[in-house]
Amino acid sequence: FDMFVLAFVERLFRPTFRKDDFVLGKKLGEGSFGVVYRVSLANKPSSKEGDLVLKKATEYGAVEIWMNERVRRACANSCADFVYGFLERSTKKTPEYWLIWRFEGDATLADLLQSRDFPYNVETLLLGEVQDLPKGLERENRIIQTIIRQLLFALDGLHSTGIVHRDIKPQNIIFSEGSRTFKIIDLGAATDLRVGINYIPKEFLLDPRYAAPEQYIMSTQTPSAPSAPVATALSPVLWQLNLPDRFDIYSTGLIFLQMAFPNLRTDNSLIQFNRQLKRCDYDLVAWRKTVEPRSSAELRRGFELLDLDGGIGWELLTSMVRYKARQRLSAKAALAHPYFDKEGLLALSIMQ
Ligand code: ADP
Ligand code: MG
Numbered sequence: 385f386d387m388f389v390l391a392f393v394e395r396l397f398r399p400t401f402r403k404d405d406f407v408l409g410k411k412l413g414e415g416s417f418g419v420v421y422r423v424s425l426a427n428k429p430s431s432k433e434g435d436l437v438l439k440k441a442t443e444y445g446a447v448e449i450w451m452n453e454r455v456r457r458a459c460a461n462s463c464a465d466f467v468y469g470f471l472e473r474s475t476k477k478t479p480e481y482w483l484i485w486r487f488e489g490d491a492t493l494a495d496l497l498q499s500r501d502f503p504y505n506v507e508t509l510l511l512g513e514v515q516d517l518p519k520g521l522e523r524e525n526r527i528i529q530t531i532i533r534q535l536l537f538a539l540d541g542l543h544s545t546g547i548v549h550r551d552i553k554p555q556n557i558i559f560s561e562g563s564r565t566f567k568i569i570d571l572g573a574a575t576d577l578r579v580g581i582n583y584i585p586k587e588f589l590l591d592p593r594y595a596a597p598e599q600y601i602m603s604t605q606t607p608s609a610p611s612a613p614v615a616t617a618l619s620p621v622l623w624q625l626n627l628p629d630r631f632d633i634y635s636t637g638l639i640f641l642q643m644a645f646p647n648l649r650t651d652n653s654l655i656q657f658n659r660q661l662k663r664c665d666y667d668l669v670a671w672r673k674t675v676e677p678r679s680s681a682e683l684r685r686g687f688e689l690l691d692l693d694g695g696i697g698w699e700l701l702t703s704m705v706r707y708k709a710r711q712r713l714s715a716k717a718a719l720a721h722p723y724f725d726k727e728g729l730l731a732l733s734i735m736q
Pocket of ligand 1: 412413414415416417418419420437439464465485486487488489490492555556558569570571572
């Protein structure tokens with residue numbers, strides 16, 4: 385109850401906005417549930433391109449606003465900095481929700497992964513300058529380790545709050561230039577299980593490229609699809625029973641895989657990988673046995689990277705990408721994995 389009072393008071397003292405306050409800039413994205421623009425405040429055109437981001441969302445925007453409000457209070461650093469959300473009562477028949485965030489930066493992890501320079505492009509962003517060091521597997525591994533750690537850290541924040549994202553993929557991870565860290569965006573498919581906000585619109589399809597094999601995170605125990613947030617008491621026991629957070633861990637494992645193997649970074653190759661893995665009953669070790677003997681130089685290099693330090697990276701990867709949710713590590717447990725024992729990128733650069 386206190387939480388709701390606090391939320392209400394906090395909201396009272398925050399600036400409120402309406403449609404006319406914003407000047408639309410460049411379109412950043414368009415999905416089936418909304419359009420995203422870069423915007424600026426009409427009375428305060430601070431930067432030419434705008435230092436805010438606007439998503440005009442359909443009816444599911446109500447849930448996305450709810451999630452963002454909750455994240456802002458409970459685990460602010462995990463996600464893009466949310467400013468405000470409101471229902472825009474236009475003449476249109478369908479409701480339109482406007483969501484405003486601070487503009488975090490130009491690059492998503494998907495953009496960065498597509499560059500031939502990955503992961504060195506990320507190193508430059510993380511450290512704020514180009515490192516004049518010899519390139520090699522060790523260095524690449526340290527950069528990838530830093531990215532995965534930041535991702536797991538953000539996820540741990542969400543999961544500890546009771547939120548499962550359900551659409552973790554490189555396109556939904558933004559590099560925040562201000563804090564020089566990766567943050568999660570797009571809570572449009574997220575579900576908050578501790579207070580029972582769990583909407584799974586029937587037409588909503590989880591992104592098949594990054595989705596774990598289990599289709600329904602809370603299967604039959606939870607009510608389906610309220611059209612607006614409805615709070616019902618849901619026991620944390622159900623969370624323990626279903627471990628819905630492990631869905632995000634599987635997706636994060638696939639991102640780890642794509643970072644290690646350049647040849648798995650395109651959509652088609654990832655889809656093909658998913659097919660191969662399914663044929664191996666989602667057993668990565670079995671998959672490795674089938675592909676390694678006839679693997680390309682790129683694939684071999686990926687295995688070499690994961691095999692560094694006694695194969696600790698491979699061990700972590702195989703603890704994330706597993707068929708049974710129960711057998712996957714939680715975000716918190718993954719952060720304690722020995723893969724992260726070795727100094728990361730930032731620690732090393734400070735020592736130099
Ligand atoms: P969609 O539902 O279209 O996937 P997203 O919330 O993922 O909506 O946003 C679409 C794109 O807009 C992202 O991939 C990213 O490029 C950009 N974007 C979203 N939020 C921000 C932000 N806070 N700062 C910078 N860019 C953002
Ligand atoms: Mg998205």
